[in-house]
Amino acid sequence: MAQNLDRLKDVVPDILSRLPVKSLRRFACVNKSWYNLIKSPDFISKHLHTFNNRKNSADPLNLLVNRIRRATFGPSGLNRKAFVSLLSFNPINKSTSLNLLDLIYNHNEVYHLEIFGPCNGLYYLHSITNLIVNPSMREFIVLPDSPAPPDTHFLQHYMGFGFDPNTNDYKVITIMDTWLDETDEQLPWRLEIYSLNSHCWRNVDCTLPSVSIWNWSWIDAFVHGAFHWWAYDAAGDMVLAFDMQNEKFQTFRVPNVRSSAEEYAGTVAKFRESLAVIIYPRMGTEKCFDLWVMEDYSNEASWTKHSIIGPIVGARRPLGFLEENNLFVVEDNIERMVFYDLQTEEIMRTEFHGEEDSLQAVVYMESLISLRKDNENPQARASFFGMVPDPLFEGNSG
Amino acid sequence: MSSSVEAITVLSSDGDEFKITVSAAKLSKPLNWMLEDVCFSDDCDEVPTIEVNSKTLVKVIEYCEKHAPRANSGASDSDAEELKKWDIEFMKMDVKDILFHILMAANYLHMEGLYDLACQTAADLMKGMTVSQIRKIFHIKNDFSSEEQEQLRRQHPGCSFD
Numbered sequence: 001m002a003q004n005l006d007r008l009k010d011v012v013p014d015i016l017s018r019l020p021v022k023s024l025r026r027f028a029c030v031n032k033s034w035y036n037l038i039k040s041p042d043f044i045s046k047h048l049h050t051f052n053n054r055k056n057s058a059d060p061l062n063l064l065v066n067r068i069r070r071a072t073f074g075p076s077g078l079n080r081k082a083f084v085s086l087l088s089f090n091p092i093n094k095s096t097s098l099n100l101l102d103l104i105y106n107h108n109e110v111y112h113l114e115i116f117g118p119c120n121g122l123y124y125l126h127s128i129t130n131l132i133v134n135p136s137m138r139e140f141i142v143l144p145d146s147p148a149p150p151d152t153h154f155l156q157h158y159m160g161f162g163f164d165p166n167t168n169d170y171k172v173i174t175i176m177d178t179w180l181d182e183t184d185e186q187l188p189w190r191l192e193i194y195s196l197n198s199h200c201w202r203n204v205d206c207t208l209p210s211v212s213i214w215n216w217s218w219i220d221a222f223v224h225g226a227f228h229w230w231a232y233d234a235a236g237d238m239v240l241a242f243d244m245q246n247e248k249f250q251t252f253r254v255p256n257v258r259s260s261a262e263e264y265a266g267t268v269a270k271f272r273e274s275l276a277v278i279i280y281p282r283m284g285t286e287k288c289f290d291l292w293v294m295e296d297y298s299n300e301a302s303w304t305k306h307s308i309i310g311p312i313v314g315a316r317r318p319l320g321f322l323e324e325n326n327l328f329v330v331e332d333n334i335e336r337m338v339f340y341d342l343q344t345e346e347i348m349r350t351e352f353h354g355e356e357d358s359l360q361a362v363v364y365m366e367s368l369i370s371l372r373k374d375n376e377n378p379q380a381r382a383s384f385f386g387m388v389p390d391p392l393f394e395g396n397s398g
Numbered sequence: 399m400s401s402s403v404e405a406i407t408v409l410s411s412d413g414d415e416f417k418i419t420v421s422a423a424k425l426s427k428p429l430n431w432m433l434e435d436v437c438f439s440d441d442c443d444e445v446p447t448i449e450v451n452s453k454t455l456v457k458v459i460e461y462c463e464k465h466a467p468r469a470n471s472g473a474s475d476s477d478a479e480e481l482k483k484w485d486i487e488f489m490k491m492d493v494k495d496i497l498f499h500i501l502m503a504a505n506y507l508h509m510e511g512l513y514d515l516a517c518q519t520a521a522d523l524m525k526g527m528t529v530s531q532i533r534k535i536f537h538i539k540n541d542f543s544s545e546e547q548e549q550l551r552r553q554h555p556g557c558s559f560d
Binding site: 007008010011012016018020025026027028029030031032034054384 | 526542
């Protein structure tokens with residue numbers, strides 16, 4: 001029997017790496033060796049890979065979603081609020097449940113919120129307050145305000161979020177224009193980088209390529225260690241890339257994939273660990289989505305038309321891919337979230353919808369990466385949040 | 399080895415004899431190496447021992463025989479679907495009594511498919527358990543001192559040692 005138990009020890013990491021974070025947070029209290037295992041960087045990375053890549057067609061589809069609601073509750077009555085929730089869609093009975101992340105937004109009025117990520121299970125939530133969140137650990141950290149030069153303001157800013165493996169650090173980047181308050185004179189664009197390790201912003205001196213960023217789609221593309229935006233200049237469409245490791249910009253010309261910018265919209269995307277762009281018509285009740293993939297990263301000659309997705313009746317704009325499940329996610333004409341099976345071409349409509357163009361959906365990933373260090377005061381940086389069923393979501397009552 | 403051999407005989411750690419077809423034995427790397435060994439020529443009487451108890455070996459062989467046709471020839475999607483259902487039925491067993499033994503046997507016999515299946519089954523069973531239930535099935539004692547427990551409670555509000 002003793003020999004048996006010894007051998008069981010060898011397989012414990014393989015069993016635990018298949019458990020959700022919620023169970024593992026509990027099981028860290030089993031004994032010291034389980035605690036040390038669950039906290040070890042090797043196990044955290046093994047779990048990230050194993051848990052998020054397991055395939056079971058009966059499992060619910062989990063997404064982190066964001067939408068603005070005109071909420072009627074709260075002290076000030078009717079106001080606009082941004083809600084970030086964990087959405088679970090059961091592909092068998094097509095039911096949806098929605099659990100709100102009880103973040104500080106729920107108590108403030110918010111006009112815009114954008115989710116970036118996931119990056120190893122961490123998400124960056126950009127709004128009037130900026131947060132990095134690990135929803136599975138129920139941890140969040142409030143970012144300090146980025147330091148603007150005195151007596152200036154900005155009109156436009158573009159954000160990015162990614163991981164630098166070299167320093168094992170998560171970075172948020174902001175590209176912003178700068179104007180003098182007094183004279184309205186424009187100063188050069190600025191680049192600010194926030195590092196999670198140092199928990200502060202720094203100004204980075206670098207020349208920005210003279211391109212314009214088109215920031216409408218909200219589909220993230222952190223791939224090959226770089227964050228990407230859809231951009232353009234006088235010569236046409238391109239992708240602007242920012243490498244999180246060497247902190248340098250790069251641009252890639254996109255082949256002439258759309259006949260006109262008025263009729264066709266474009267967005268960057270990530271597809272099978274490659275940089276991709278999706279092109280689709282702005283108007284129409286039945287849309288096809290052209291998927292172009294840069295097969296050899298940074299080689300402009302390697303853009304390949306991978307496939308045409310659809311036609312999808314009632315589709316309005318793409319929300320992204322759930323690659324593990326072979327699904328393409330779109331928003332339809334009445335702002336509902338719709339799944340499109342890339343293999344069977346089946347369309348699954350959910351009861352979940354956004355308002356005022358606010359809907360955003362990204363893949364939900366579980367991760368044991370903690371936003372706080374064990375030896376510090378838990379209140380110093382990261383805080384915990386709870387999750388509650390969304391009282392405004394009709395699907396929850398069923 | 400002679401090509402006429404279709405099944406081999408092995409001994410469990412309890413000393414019982416079991417027959418396993420050659421194609422099923424190929425699912426395990428160590429068994430496959432044994433097959434290639436001269437020992438399985440027709441004129442050899444030596445029966446190899448597998449360090450797995452009889453109760454567990456019966457189940458492991460059952461799994462191998464079921465999965466061998468697909469592993470050796472590839473199969474259609476409907477076969478894969480049927481096999482998945484069979485796996486679910488096959489895995490309905492007591493954790494401590496047999497599942498852990500199968501897990502360790504699959505690890506020892508380098509059977510990736512069975513190992514993944516057993517790990518996932520164990521994880522699914524453990525998912526909702528309390529800390530004391532986990533200690534019980536793994537025969538683990540709580541070795542945190544009361545000071546350490548106090549410190550962990552401060553760092554992780556709501557954590558429980560029971």
